[in-house]
Amino acid sequence: MISIIVPVYRDEAALKNFLAQKNKLKGDYELLFVITKEDEHLVQKYKDERILIAPKGRSFQMNHGAKNSTGEILLFLHCDSIFEENILEEVQKSIEKSPAGCLRLYFDSKHPLMKICGFMSRLRVRTRNIAFGDQGIFLTRNLLEEIGGFREIPIMEDYQLSMDIKDRGIRILQCDSKIITRAVRFEKGGMLRTMYRMQKFQHMYRNGESISKIAREYRNIR
Numbered sequence: 001m002i003s004i005i006v007p008v009y010r011d012e013a014a015l016k017n018f019l020a021q022k023n024k025l026k027g028d029y030e031l032l033f034v035i036t037k038e039d040e041h042l043v044q045k046y047k048d049e050r051i052l053i054a055p056k057g058r059s060f061q062m063n064h065g066a067k068n069s070t071g072e073i074l075l076f077l078h079c080d081s082i083f084e085e086n087i088l089e090e091v092q093k094s095i096e097k098s099p100a101g102c103l104r105l106y107f108d109s110k111h112p113l114m115k116i117c118g119f120m121s122r123l124r125v126r127t128r129n130i131a132f133g134d135q136g137i138f139l140t141r142n143l144l145e146e147i148g149g150f151r152e153i154p155i156m157e158d159y160q161l162s163m164d165i166k167d168r169g170i171r172i173l174q175c176d177s178k179i180i181t182r183a184v185r186f187e188k189g190g191m192l193r194t195m196y197r198m199q200k201f202q203h204m205y206r207n208g209e210s211i212s213k214i215a216r217e218y219r220n221i222r
Contacts, residue, residue, distance in 0.1 A: 003071030
């Protein structure tokens with residue numbers, strides 16, 4: 001079974017849009033939304049859904065979801081992502097070849113720069129074995145437990161997970177299913193400027209800069 005874990009933070013509109021896609025999900029799966037106390041009212045409002053409450057922070061929420069899930073395959077999706085109908089079938093096929101993988105990322109923008117950004121994100125998986133959270137990371141429960149879960153830090157938890165997988169000589173396999181994510185943060189912050197700063201944050205993290213400092217700078221472009 002595949003456990004789909006979706007962290008949510010103050011974005012009920014995205015939650016509604018995600019639920020509108022549920023009919024695309026075919027096969028043996030469970031769906032867990034992980035919210036924080038700020039969104040506690042959603043538990044009663046969406047009482048037909050399985051909603052857990054965890055400390056604030058995507059890494060805490062995803063770890064909490066993983067610990068309370070039952071599937072042997074764990075698929076982590078952002079709440080505002082748009083996925084294809086073949087998502088679970090392709091994840092299952094991919095996991096038979098490698099214990100870790102992600103989807104093929106595209107942006108909801110036709111701007112040439114965002115098309116380039118999507119291409120570079122897909123290329124990064126193939127050439128550097130690095131996947132980010134908006135690419136729909138999935139892995140076996142055994143591998144996540146071996147790694148020790150997501151590093152519980154305020155930012156870069158997905159980057160660190162990829163490095164932990166890479167350190168074990170495991171290939172992150174990009175499967176044949178698209179995932180579409182919003183380009184809004186690039187549009188608000190300036191596309192080239194935001195792309196540059198994202199690269200800068202990765203460089204800072206690799207060089208051991210304070211994670212608090214990186215998080216502060218990142219919040220300024222959200």
